[in-house]
Amino acid sequence: MHTTILLVLILIFVFISRLYQISLIPPLTPGTPILLRYLNVLVNAAICIAFYYYTKKRTQNRKKAILAAWVYSVLFWPFEQGRIVSQVNTSILFLIIYLIQIKSGSLLYKIVSTIILIGLLLLTYPQLWIFKHVLPKLSFDLINNFFSIVSFEFLFFKNQYFWWGGVRDFGVLNLAFLPFFLIGIYQTIFDYDRQIIFGSLILILLTASSPYFPETRELYLAIPFFSYLIAAGIYKLQLKKNFKRNLFLTGSFIILMYELCQYYHYYTTHYFMEVRSNIYKIHESF
Amino acid sequence: MNHFKSQNRIILSIIILSALLRLVWLDRFPPSLYTDEIDQGYNAYSIMRTGKDEHGAFLPISIRSFGDWKPPLQTYLMIPFISIFGLNEYSVRLPSAILGILSVILGYLLVKELFDTHRWRNSIALLTMFMLAVSPWHILQSRSAMLVMVALFFLQTGIYLFLKAKTLPNLYILSSLSFVLSMYSYYGMRMVTPLIVIALFYLYRKSLMVHKMKIVLSIFGALILLAPLVIAFVREPNVILGRAKTVSVFYDQGINLRKWELITQDPISASPLFVRFLHNSVYMYGKNIVQRFLSHLEMGYLFLTGDMANPFRIPGMGILYIGDSLFLIVGIYMLMKLNGKFLIIVWLVIAILPAAFTFLTPSSNRTFNAVVPFMMITAIGIYGIKKKINRNLTVAVLTSLVYTVSIGYFLHQYFLILPLSHAEWWNYGWKEAVFEISKIQNNYDNIIVPEVNMPYIYFLFYLKYNPAKFQKEAIRTYVADQFGFEHVDAFDKYFFPGDFRWEDTKDSLVGKSLYVIHEQKAPKDVIFDHVVSYPDGKPVIKLFPND
Numbered sequence: 008m009h010t011t012i013l014l015v016l017i018l019i020f021v022f023i024s025r026l027y028q029i030s031l032i033p034p035l036t037p038g039t040p041i042l043l044r045y046l047n048v049l050v051n052a053a054i055c056i057a058f059y060y061y062t063k064k065r066t067q068n069r070k071k072a073i074l075a076a077w078v079y080s081v082l083f084w085p086f087e088q089g090r091i092v093s094q095v096n097t098s099i100l101f102l103i104i105y106l107i108q109i110k111s112g113s114l115l116y117k118i119v120s121t122i123i124l125i126g127l128l129l130l131t132y133p134q135l136w137i138f139k140h141v142l143p144k145l146s147f148d149l150i151n152n153f154f155s156i157v158s159f160e161f162l163f164f165k166n167q168y169f170w171w172g173g174v175r176d177f178g179v180l181n182l183a184f185l186p187f188f189l190i191g192i193y194q195t196i197f198d199y200d201r202q203i204i205f206g207s208l209i210l211i212l213l214t215a216s217s218p219y220f221p222e223t224r225e226l227y228l229a230i231p232f233f234s235y236l237i238a239a240g241i242y243k244l245q246l247k248k249n250f251k252r253n254l255f256l257t258g259s260f261i262i263l264m265y266e267l268c269q270y271y272h273y274y275t276t277h278y279f280m281e282v283r284s285n286i287y288k289i290h291e292s293f
Numbered sequence: 294m295n296h297f298k299s300q301n302r303i304i305l306s307i308i309i310l311s312a313l314l315r316l317v318w319l320d321r322f323p324p325s326l327y328t329d330e331i332d333q334g335y336n337a338y339s340i341m342r343t344g345k346d347e348h349g350a351f352l353p354i355s356i357r358s359f360g361d362w363k364p365p366l367q368t369y370l371m372i373p374f375i376s377i378f379g380l381n382e383y384s385v386r387l388p389s390a391i392l393g394i395l396s397v398i399l400g401y402l403l404v405k406e407l408f409d410t411h412r413w414r415n416s417i418a419l420l421t422m423f424m425l426a427v428s429p430w431h432i433l434q435s436r437s438a439m440l441v442m443v444a445l446f447f448l449q450t451g452i453y454l455f456l457k458a459k460t461l462p463n464l465y466i467l468s469s470l471s472f473v474l475s476m477y478s479y480y481g482m483r484m485v486t487p488l489i490v491i492a493l494f495y496l497y498r499k500s501l502m503v504h505k506m507k508i509v510l511s512i513f514g515a516l517i518l519l520a521p522l523v524i525a526f527v528r529e530p531n532v533i534l535g536r537a538k539t540v541s542v543f544y545d546q547g548i549n550l551r552k553w554e555l556i557t558q559d560p561i562s563a564s565p566l567f568v569r570f571l572h573n574s575v576y577m578y579g580k581n582i583v584q585r586f587l588s589h590l591e592m593g594y595l596f597l598t599g600d601m602a603n604p605f606r607i608p609g610m611g612i613l614y615i616g617d618s619l620f621l622i623v624g625i626y627m628l629m630k631l632n633g634k635f636l637i638i639v640w641l642v643i644a645i646l647p648a649a650f651t652f653l654t655p656s657s658n659r660t661f662n663a664v665v666p667f668m669m670i671t672a673i674g675i676y677g678i679k680k681k682i683n684r685n686l687t688v689a690v691l692t693s694l695v696y697t698v699s700i701g702y703f704l705h706q707y708f709l710i711l712p713l714s715h716a717e718w719w720n721y722g723w724k725e726a727v728f729e730i731s732k733i734q735n736n737y738d739n740i741i742v743p744e745v746n747m748p749y750i751y752f753l754f755y756l757k758y759n760p761a762k763f764q765k766e767a768i769r770t771y772v773a774d775q776f777g778f779e780h781v782d783a784f785d786k787y788f789f790p791g792d793f794r795w796e797d798t799k800d801s802l803v804g805k806s807l808y809v810i811h812e813q814k815a816p817k818d819v820i821f822d823h824v825v826s827y828p829d830g831k832p833v834i835k836l837f838p839n840d
Binding site for chain 1: 555558559560571576580583584587590591592593596615626629
């Protein structure tokens with residue numbers, strides 16, 4: 008009951024934050040029906056619910072699941088993608104549903120599910136580079152791109168690689184989550200959670216080997232995994248309550264709130280101006 | 294007994310390897326003495342002959358140099374070598390090279406002391422020693438006199454003696470002496486060393502309580518030894534602050550400009566308090582400093598691109614081997630389970646901290662003492678993988694292959710590519726130009742050398758110019774340029790105009806003068822008879838006689 012209330016509160020937050028002035032910020036490209044943005048908001052909310060159930064099923068822990076859903080809802084990139092017409096956003100929903108139900112079932116069931124997923128990805132996110140190029144970009148650039156993606160700069164400070172990645176003066180993830188992200192990675196490796204470890208790595212490599220790098224959004228598919236890692240870090244820290252840990256958690260929460268104020272202001276004022284003056288460069292539904 | 298003998302053989306082999314990598318061809322690789330190296334060399338020569346530095350200061354606590362007030366220890370360490378071997382590249386770089394070799398040995402001793410209760414400490418210690426011996430970062434700094442190698446040696450010594458003092462308390466006094474000497478070695482150590490000492494006091498506070506008198510004596514001794522530095526700072530604040538001002542992140546106006554830009558974009562109706570709440574220096578500088586701190590842990594910087602600032606670059610590679618990346622990640626994971634981890638983590642964080650407050654980041658020079666914790670963690674990673682996989686031969690063969698290729702590549706880049714294709718990173722050309730000029734200088738009344746990279750110091754060094762004479766006749770304004778550097782305008786018949794432009798000067802050249810023009814200021818359309826070239830044949834310094 009308690010968890011349900013929290014989930015409802017998260018959803019309310021998702022709807023309010025994504026729907027506020029959705030027709031104005033960012034500006035619509037000519038010919039973009041506003042209905043598509045509303046649908047995207049619904050998908051974004053559905054991802055939160057699906058992600059909650061995914062984490063609950065994996066960890067058998069409601070607290071961790073709620074944390075994961077909450078983290079996903081406040082991350083910068085899902086917020087930004089939730090307010091535009093984003094095909095990759097829909098792909099995440101199918102990916103999570105696939106991961107929820109894949110665990111149980113025979114080998115044949117898993118193969119069929121995988122084929123269906125690929126088909127759905129092809130329908131919802133045809134720009135995925137593996138649908139257009141047989142071979143990835145295997146060169147020194149792959150290592151360079153990989154290091155660029157896993158850099159603190161890109162993840163927490165400047166999202167400069169992706170026009171479609173959103174607000175460039177902020178990273179993909181919230182800086183306040185940095186210590187929890189690192190603790191979460193350590194804990195996940197310690198628990199040898201193969202799906203999270205290899206899932207993240209595969210998606211990062213997929214992005215790094217894209218011929219269109221950096222203008223490619225495959226990495227967005229890894230955001231739920233990153234949210235999981237952050238939630239794992241927060242959960243680990245709050246397990247043993249002592250004064251230092253409580254102080255650290257409180258301090259991080261305050262910093263997070265301030266960072267969110269910064270981001271929402273930047274998004275509604277400065278990012279809005281930036282997109283408005285460059286809207287002619289976007290030639291598809293936005 | 295056999296195990297002990299074979300371990301000693303391994304240690305000896307690594308020491309010999311370190312010595313070879315650091316001493317052989319020390320005068321030729323790097324291809325030229327950099328301005329900071331040559332300045333220390335000449336100041337050491339000046340102090341040796343006259344007791345005063347180039348500015349006439351008697352036994353200075355801080356070497357004024359180009360207005361950057363260099364910490365003095367390395368300069369004083371050069372004096373015995375200059376007196377034996379003369380004023381040349383070897384004498385200038387030998388202290389750093391020798392201390393680099395000793396630093397490798399200290400890496401071994403430190404690990405043994407830090408993990409004294411672990412049965413695998415010998416293996417990790419040997420691995421750390423080897424990693425330091427072949428580290429490109431460590432070799433680059435050992436083979437140049439850029440202050441940080443001396444600082445690292447004394448910091449390592451201080452930490453080692455502090456750890457050893459748990460059983461031999463008299464060593465606390467020597468430890469404090471080492472820490473003080475590190476603060477006389479490099480600017481950044483004035484922040485790093487006190488923080489490391491505080492960390493050591495906190496981490497080992499229980500054992501310190503047993504030897505209170507020794508601790509008090511050590512602190513008292515350190516304060517006395519630091520007194521000259523404090524007095525010098527009181528007399529001349531630039532002794533500590535001078536260079537810090539111009540490289541500080543707060544000196545860079547980019548953040549203030551960005552803040553102003555954001556404020557002007559906010560709606561006019563917005564409350565000033567609200568605008569200030571969001572766009573303020575505390576948040577923007579704070580975020581910037583954290584970003585600069587973390588830039589030193591970026592994998593791209595560590596393994597691919599390295600430091601982009603001259604002369605700390607190694608062409609085509611990072612400051613660590615790419616093979617280190619896997620072992621470093623595994624090492625971090627394994628470190629979390631060990632006693633002794635806090636010191637390594639704290640050391641790593643403190644090593645990077647001063648550089649986070651400068652605007653030229655990432656910087657491998659300012660964070661150089663992080664090389665020791667990095668190599669320790671890598672060694673732990675190598676050992677951890679070997680233990681996990683439990684196939685000693687396979688792991689040994691694969692690891693050896695990876696490192697053989699990596700080290701071979703580094704040696705190729707450092708000893709072949711760097712001097713041949715990137716000699717300009719080390720201000721190559723002035724030595725050769727001075728030798729050419731020394732043959733013909735008596736034919737001219739004036740030698741005019743437009744200012745590029747402090748040429749005056751190269752003339753002083755390679756002409757072995759009488760320091761007493763220079764102290765009296767040097768013409769300086771003591772006005773710092775935009776980077777905080779002070780220049781020499783002239784001495785004897787040598788002139789170093791700062792604002793030289795050939796287009797403005799060519800029609801009114803001074804008679805019976807030799808113009809020595811660096812390619813950065815040389816006109817492209819004039820043919821020069823005498824040209825000093827880079828090893829790859831491109832011109833670097835052009836001589837234009839005006840008879």
